[in-house]
Amino acid sequence: MTNPAxxxxxxxxxxxxxxxxxxxxxxxxxxxxxxxxxxxxxLREVVRGSRGAVLVRGQCLGACHRAPLVLLLRNAGPNGGDRRGLLVGPVERPEQVAEVVDLVRQADGRPD
Known part of the structure; x- marks a missing residue:
């Protein structure tokens, strides 16, 4: 979701x-x-079904011992200046993939 402010x-x-x-x-x-x-x-499909989330491929996040990694960033403040991040990894098994999908949906404010 885009913060209009x-x-x-x-x-x-x-x-x-x-x-x-x-x-x-x-x-x-x-x-x-x-x-x-x-x-x-x-991840592309869950982002496409979101209310405005964005998916990017980033350079090395520096936690190679937890590869493969996904970083989830969301705005926590009312003006969009306070960002909170969650580094998830490794993401190797179906239940870990499902957990990341759920985290993206929760951050996006989707109930499902």
Whole structure:
């Protein structure tokens, strides 16, 4: 969702695209959420179904020991200046993918 007061995005999903995360993402089992797709495809679909979240591929997030990683950023303040982040990783099993999807939906204010 976009914050009209500041013009900023309220929810940003950052998929680490560093060397290690990119390599390990190939072995991520997305389960029923990503029929024929990978972690990026699952995140892209949940962001498309959001009220304005944004998905970006970021450079190395610096926590390679927890690869593959997803960083979830959301505005916490009324004017969009106070950002809160949650680093989730590793995201390798279907239940971990489902947890990330749920976190994105909660941050976006979606009930499902």
């Amino acid at each position: 500041s013009g900023s995005v309220d929810v940003m999903v950052v998929l680490c695209d560093g060397h290690r995360c990119r390599a390990l993402r190939a072995r991520t089992e997305v389960g029923p959420l990503g029929v024929g797709g990978d972690l990026f495809d699952v």
